[in-house]
Structures are given as C-alpha cells and as structure tokens.
Amino acid sequence: MSATTLQIDGREVAADAGMTVLQAARQAGVNIPTLCHHEKLEAYGGCRLCMVEVESRGKTSYVVSCTYPVEQDLVVRTRSEKVDKIRRVIVEELMAHAPDSPELQRLAYEYGADRNRFEKEPIFCVMCGLCVRYCAEVKGEHAVGFIGNGPRREISFIPKRAAQVCWDCQECFTICPTSYAQAAYMLTEALAFPGRRRTTLP
Numbered sequence: 433m434s435a436t437t438l439q440i441d442g443r444e445v446a447a448d449a450g451m452t453v454l455q456a457a458r459q460a461g462v463n464i465p466t467l468c469h470h471e472k473l474e475a476y477g478g479c480r481l482c483m484v485e486v487e488s489r490g491k492t493s494y495v496v497s498c499t500y501p502v503e504q505d506l507v508v509r510t511r512s513e514k515v516d517k518i519r520r521v522i523v524e525e526l527m528a529h530a531p532d533s534p535e536l537q538r539l540a541y542e543y544g545a546d547r548n549r550f551e552k553e554p555i556f557c558v559m560c561g562l563c564v565r566y567c568a569e570v571k572g573e574h575a576v577g578f579i580g581n582g583p584r585r586e587i588s589f590i591p592k593r594a595a596q597v598c599w600d601c602q603e604c605f606t607i608c609p610t611s612y613a614q615a616a617y618m619l620t621e622a623l624a625f626p627g628r629r630r631t632t633l634p
C-alpha cells in the first residue's frame with residue numbers, strides 16, 4: 433500500500449492509503465474518543481464523537497474521523513475549541529438517554545459537559561449499534577437488531593435466535609458503552625425462555 437503523509441496535531445504522521453483518519457491517529461498514538469467504532473467492524477459513523485477538524489487545500493471542515501480517509505498533506509486537529517464544543521454537546525445529548533453510563537460520565541468529565549443540560553429521557557441506550565453490528569458482522573448470528581424508527585428506535589434481542597446462541601456468547605455485553613445490551617438480553621431471557629440458566633450481572 434502506498435504511504436500517505438499527513439499532519440495530526442502538529443506532528444507529521446505516515447499512514448497507508450485507504451486508512452481512515454482515526455486509524456492513522458491511533459497508529460500514531462493520538463487518542464480520539466469513539467463510541468460506535470470497533471476495530472473488527474465496518475465503519476459506521478453514527479455517534480459523531482470522533483469528529484475532528486481537517487484542513488485541506490485551504491479549506492477547514494469538521495469530519496467524522498472513523499470514516500474520513502487520509503489524504504496527502506491533510507492537516508488534522510483532534511482538539512480545538514470547536515471540536516471540544518461539538519463533543520461536549522454530543523455527550524450532553526447522550527447523557528439525557530444514558531445518564532449512568534460510566535463511559536459517558538468519563539467523557540462528560542473530560543469535556544466539561546453539563547449532565548443536566550437536556551431533559552432526561554432515559555432509554556439507557558446510545559444507539560451506537562455495536563451489539564447489533566458485532567452480532568451480525570463478527571458472529572454472523574443476527575440475534576439482536578434495531579426495531580422501530582426515529583425516537584422509537586431501539587435494540588432488541590430476537591427471542592428465538594437469542595435462546596439458541598446468546599447463552600454461550602454474550603460478547604456484545606462487554607462492548608456496550610452503557611450495559612443496555614446486557615439488560616435487554618436479560619429481559620428477553622426472563623420473558624421468552626425463563627427456564628434457561630439465568631445470566632447474572634457481574
């Protein structure tokens with residue numbers, strides 16, 4: 433693969449053509465926060481937390497680093513007043529839905545987010561889709577999916593499939609940033625196949 437040189441936070445960084453800005457940053461040891469990204473999954477670009485500032489051919493813009501490809505001489509700033517503000521508002525919005533998420537609480541502290549800025553509508557899920565995509569793309573199982581649209585969209589385990597495959601897997605529990613995947617599974621287990629061994633909280 434041909435090499436591309438770009439600048440990240442003032443440092444010259446080499447990356448393979450075809451890499452995303454997030455991959456190039458991580459390879460160079462630069463941290464960019466993510467919620468919906470997982471290295472084993474196709475880029476999703478859903479949470480927008482990984483937004484960075486880029487400058488190319490004299491033009492500055494704000495892009496989602498987990499989907500944006502590197503390009504020669506691209507200038508990337510992973511922290512700036514505006515980048516931090518964008519991330520702060522994203523965290524504030526997500527905290528209205530999942531206020532107890534340790535990951536969101538950590539991000540709120542880092543970006544000075546006001547946990548009470550938006551009215552609380554706890555659904556305990558941030559719609560990152562990690563559980564859905566991991567189950568489909570890595571496990572090839574489709575035991576959990578999205579249902580509903582717009583504000584009613586949520587993740588749900590498919591009882592018949594979950595009864596067959598989840599008891600022995602549960603890998604999505606550990607990648608969920610809010611623990612909602614585990615709670616949703618336990619509800620499915622209790623309602624749809626109560627005779628099975630119960631999953632226990634860690």
Ligand code: FES
Nearest residue numbers: 477479480482498
């Ligand atoms: S991590 Fe890039 S949009 Fe979620």
